[in-house]
Amino acid sequence: xxxxxxxxxxxxxxxxxxxxxxxxxxxxxxxxxxxxxxxxxxxxxxxxxxxxxxxxxxxxxxxxxxxxxxxxxxxxxxxxxxxxxxxxxxxxxxxxxxxxxxxxxxxxxxxxxxxxxxxxxxxxxxxxxxxxxxxxxxxxxxxxxxxxxxxxxxxxxxxxxxxxxxxxxxxxxxxxxxxxxxxxxxxxxxxxxxxxxxxxxxxxxxxxxxxxxxxxxxxxxxxxxxxxxxxxxxxxxxxxxxxxxxxxxxxxxxxxxxx
Numbered sequence: 001x002x003x004x005x006x007x008x009x010x011x012x013x014x015x016x017x018x019x020x021x022x023x024x025x026x027x028x029x030x031x032x033x034x035x036x037x038x039x040x041x042x043x044x045x046x047x048x049x050x051x052x053x054x055x056x057x058x059x060x061x062x063x064x065x066x067x068x069x070x071x072x073x074x075x076x077x078x079x080x081x082x083x084x085x086x087x088x089x090x091x092x093x094x095x096x097x098x099x100x101x102x103x104x105x106x107x108x109x110x111x112x113x114x115x116x117x118x119x120x121x122x123x124x125x126x127x128x129x130x131x132x133x134x135x136x137x138x139x140x141x142x143x144x145x146x147x148x149x150x151x152x153x154x155x156x157x158x159x160x161x162x163x164x165x166x167x168x169x170x171x172x173x174x175x176x177x178x179x180x181x182x183x184x185x186x187x188x189x190x191x192x193x194x195x196x197x198x199x200x201x202x203x204x205x206x207x208x209x210x211x212x213x214x215x216x217x218x219x220x221x222x223x224x225x226x227x228x229x230x231x232x233x234x235x236x237x238x239x240x241x242x243x244x245x246x247x248x249x250x251x252x253x254x255x256x257x258x259x
Contacts (some may be wrong), residue, residue, distance in 0.1 A: 001024065001025055001026050001059075001060075001061065001062075001206075002022075002023070002047060002058070002059070002060050002174070002206070002208070003022075003025065003059040003060075003061075004020050004021060004022040004043070004047075004058050005021060005056055005058075005059065006013075006019050006020075006021060006055065006056035006057070007019070007020040007021075007043070007046060007053050007055070007056035007057070008053060008054045008056050009039070009042055009046070009051065009053055009054050009058060010054055011244070015081070016039040016042050016230060016231055017039045017042060017043060017046075017230050018229065018231055019056070019230070019232030020039075020227070020230070020232055022043075022225055022232050022235065024206060024208055025206075026173075026206055026207060027200070027204055027206055028207075028222045028223065028224050029196070029200045029206075029219060029221055030208055030223050030224065031127060031206040031216065031221040031223075031225070031229065031238075032044075032205070032206075032208065032212055032224075032225050033212065033217065033225070033226050033227070034130070034209060034226050034227035034228060034252075035250075035252070036212075038223075038227040038229075039185050039226060039227055039228075039230060040210045041202070041210065043227070044176055044208065044210060045171050046058050047060065047065070047176065047208070048065075048077060048080055048082065048176065049066075049076070049077070050067045051200065052066050052153075053066065053224050055136075060079075060174070061079075061124065063076065066106040068244075069161070074187060078170055078172070079167075079172050079173045079174060080172050080174045080175070081167030081169070081170075081172040081174070081176070082167055082175075082176050083163050083164050083175065083176070083177045083178065084158075084163060085178045085179040085182055085245055086147070087159045087160050087162065087163035088153075088163065088167075089151040089162060089225055091150065092150075093105065093150070093151075094112075094147060094148050094149060094150055095122070095146055095147050095149050095150075095151075095154075096147035096148070097120065097168065098117050098151070098162060098166060099117075099118045099121060099162065099165055099166050100114045100117065100169070101166075102166070102169060103117065104116070104211065105193065107153075108154075108221050117169055117170075118147070118165075119131070119143060120164040121166070121168040121169055122146070122162070122165045122203075123257070124165065124199065124203070125154050125161040125162075125164050125165045125168070125195060126161065126195065127146060127158065127161055127162070127165070128142055128143060129142055129190045155188075156183060156184050156185075156188060157184060157188040157191060160180065160188075160192050161192075161195065164180075164192075164195065164196075164199070168203070171203075171207060172205065173205060174205060174206045174208070175199070175200075175205050175206075175207050176207075176209075177196065177207065177208070177209040177210065177211075178210050179210055179211060179212065180192055180193075180194065180196065180211065180214075180216075181213050181216055181233075182211060182257055186215075189215070190215075190219065193216050193219040193220050194219065196209065197219065197220050200220075211220070212256075214253070215237075217241075218238050221238050222237070223235065223236060223237055224236070224237070225239075225247065228248055228252075233248050233249070234246065234248075
């Protein structure tokens, strides 16, 4: 469980978070929405310990992130997968290298183990056929082709799936998504949303999704939280959000629908 309690953060004289209170229960998929500059990305950076609060605290599984030592913070981050906006794949690395780079940097150098983990996560995001026992020739061929592709060889949807696969390495308990459907066409966006929903259920992970896409909210979210003026203005189900009579909530929705 993630608990955000009275979180404040300013940059210079500009307050961004002004007393955020939010809970993300274990196994839930929660979308965070709000206007540009409302603090969505700042909030998510506090959860992984990239930013320290001016006031308040972030608890993950009961641990106060700010109180962790560098060693403990390193271990804690292994429980979290992060899917970056635009996927953030390394252009000079092939698919296999992009997926296992974190494991390699953390000291795992056994090529067989690296390949097994890469195959596991890339299969989880639907980029490989069924492996079978014994391993089929079709599977071996598909994997050899895919593993050696560079990001420039992949479609936008495939790049996003590789980014998700990289986040799944090591079986994290939490996956944080930063605008996962940005730049994708509507059909591919729906496929990525379906993948996120399936992974949340199948792998029993807790998913936190920053998004501007209200269609994604409907397809993914158990609950949705809207930030406004540095606070959580709404926290409830997508259906409750759409039916809300609150003026700020309605204005946000109407503005989105016009766009």
